Amino acid sequence: MIRMKKIAIIGSGAGGLITSSKLAKELSKEIKNEEVSITLYDKKTEQEFQPGYLEVAFRGTDPSKIKKRVNKLVNPGVNMVYENVEKVDLANRYIRTEGSDKNRDFDYLVISTGASPDYEQIPGLKEANRDFHTNADKSSLIYNEISNIKSGKIVVGIGGLPYKCPPSPNESAFMLDEYFTRKGIRDKVEIVYVTPFTRIYSAESISEVIEPIYKNRSIESITTFNTDTVDPEKKEITSLEGETLKYDHLFLTPPHKTAGFLKGSEYSDEDGWVKVDKKDLHITTYDNAFAIGDTTNIPISKAGVEAHLEGIVVGSNIIGDIRGTDKNYKFTGRTQCSMETGFHKATFVVGTYDRPVEKIEPSRMNYMEKKVMEEIYWSSLRGHYEWLFKYHFKEDYFLD
Ligand SMILES: Cc1cc2nc3c(=O)[nH]c(=O)nc-3n(C[C@H](O)[C@H](O)[C@H](O)COP(=O)(O)OP(=O)(O)OC[C@H]3O[C@@H](n4cnc5c(N)ncnc54)[C@H](O)[C@@H]3O)c2cc1C
Known part of the structure; x- marks a missing residue:
């Protein structure tokens, strides 16, 4: 036997x-x-579509829309131990x-x-910050907060490394810009993006693509800013480099553990x-x-x-x-993260171990591809779309 x-x-x-x-x-x-x-x-008995946290935080999607019970996601033959x-x-x-x-x-x-987020690394961050990396319900607190903003200064960006979904802090800046523009009060709201990197995005090719968008939309960016401490009383962040930044609202991506x-x-x-x-x-x-x-x-x-x-x-x-x-x-090291740039456009961060990150201009087509991925996400985890993944990723799907 x-x-x-x-x-x-x-x-x-x-x-x-x-x-x-x-x-x-x-x-x-x-x-x-x-x-x-x-x-x-x-x-966990429930999973969440994590890319949807951005939609919950900056477009007010109901958190329940991006949750799914695990027993609906596992294939027959898998024993779950909760x-x-x-x-x-x-x-x-x-x-x-x-x-x-x-x-x-x-x-x-x-x-x-x-x-998952690690608030212990930065004193004061937990008390001062709202994030869209913990879960859907916490992400919705951001939408509640921005819904009441009439004017002021919002600081977003990378609070510490590492974190998941590298483009997501940039996306938060673009989505806030879209939100306040549509609301007609963009001129009353200052948006500041901070990053520990020496440029707006860690990969140069993507930085070149998004820098002009920051300029055109008047989103300020501060590079080489390593968040060291946050003072929730004074509403100030201090960087390791010695810079101090005031904020009215803070939506930083925390370092992860x-x-x-x-x-x-x-x-x-x-x-x-x-x-x-x-x-x-x-x-x-x-x-x-x-x-x-x-x-x-x-x-x-x-x-x-x-x-x-x-x-x-x-x-x-x-x-x-x-x-x-x-x-x-x-595994070929293939990455493919979408980066929404607002107003129904997106770019993708695409590279492998052997190929540097490509320069892809934002387009509506990319945005639609991102939306299609959202639609098929749960079924793809049940293995229903491997033919599509193979077709899409071609030689990057895996090496044999
Ligand atoms: C705002 C945001 C936007 C994103 N956008 C994109 C995107 O556009 N494209 C993209 O590719 N990725 C995106 N991501 C990242 C993506 O969601 C994660 O990289 C992906 O979920 C990682 O999969 P994983 O299996 O490693 O971890 P997870 O999917 O996080 O799963 C880990 C699981 O392990 C469980 N676990 C942890 N500890 C234990 C333990 N001790 N015992 C048992 N179970 C445990 C947890 O409960 C959890 O269910 C985004 C993430 C966020 C937060």
Whole structure:
């Protein structure tokens, strides 16, 4: 009798869902024959479409519109365990969940626990700031606040590194500009964008594209501004460079942190990001253990497209290992983040490990592509649109 092979996936977000979907679809026969099991761990019973946080914060979309119950998202054959993982012992190959003393063993492991705001890093930020990176409900507080603004100074931008979705702070500046322009009070509202980078966007090609938009729309930008402290009483931010900036409203993107159980583990770096091979995503010192998505230490964007393509690579290699077929699939480093520039236009941040970020002018066509992606997002995590992903990404889909 064949011993059942146990696959454990931690995190039911963008990376964890697509990996579980691919495995469950392609290994359905093995699952039916009890040769393979797939278990997905996450305390959350509901997932959110994170790119939608911008729409909630700056266009007033109802938060409930971007939420979906996890049990509607997992494919048949995936066992959900609604518990938080608090320990992963890779040497002895077991997982412990919060409040349990049971060791749950695995043969294959995929960690996709994402990244979340870390307010501890910047004194005063938590009290002073509203962000659109925590969850849908918190994002809606921004819309409540801007709805009451008649005049004043809004400071947005990058509060610290790393964070997810690199274009999102720039998008917040453009969307605020659109909001107040449509309201007819743009001349009464000052919008200031701050960034620790030496230019408006970290990649030069995108900076060249968006700098003129900042100028044309009178959005001020302050580069090389590393937020050090915030004084909520005086409504002031001070940078490491010694600059002090006044604000009336503060919507900074906070620096992000990894899941608690990863900090201090021997397979993570000093900040808790999991050390992986940037092409096959295996955790560098272990076999059949992988990490994907925002939680890895790969120095590329923390974005959903990467999590998705990485999940496909890891899923394909696990299937190859179980079946004794090809297991040499590799991630190309492909990124594709949309950047809305306001008034129904968008650009994309597109690059790979081998190709620098392209220069793509904002257009309505790009905006429509972004909207199509929103429509198919949830089904794509169930693996329904792989033909489209393959067609769209071509040789960047994966290397074989
Ligand atoms: C405002 C905003 C705009 C964005 N726009 C885009 C965009 O246009 N394009 C794009 O590609 N990406 C975008 N993103 C980024 C994208 O949403 C993330 O990069 C993507 O969700 C990462 O997937 P992941 O699987 O790594 O993490 P997540 O999707 O965040 O999932 C992580 C999961 O792990 C779970 N978890 C954490 N710790 C534990 C634990 N201890 N035990 C069990 N489970 C745990 C969490 O509960 C969560 O469900 C945006 C993000 C934001 C905030």
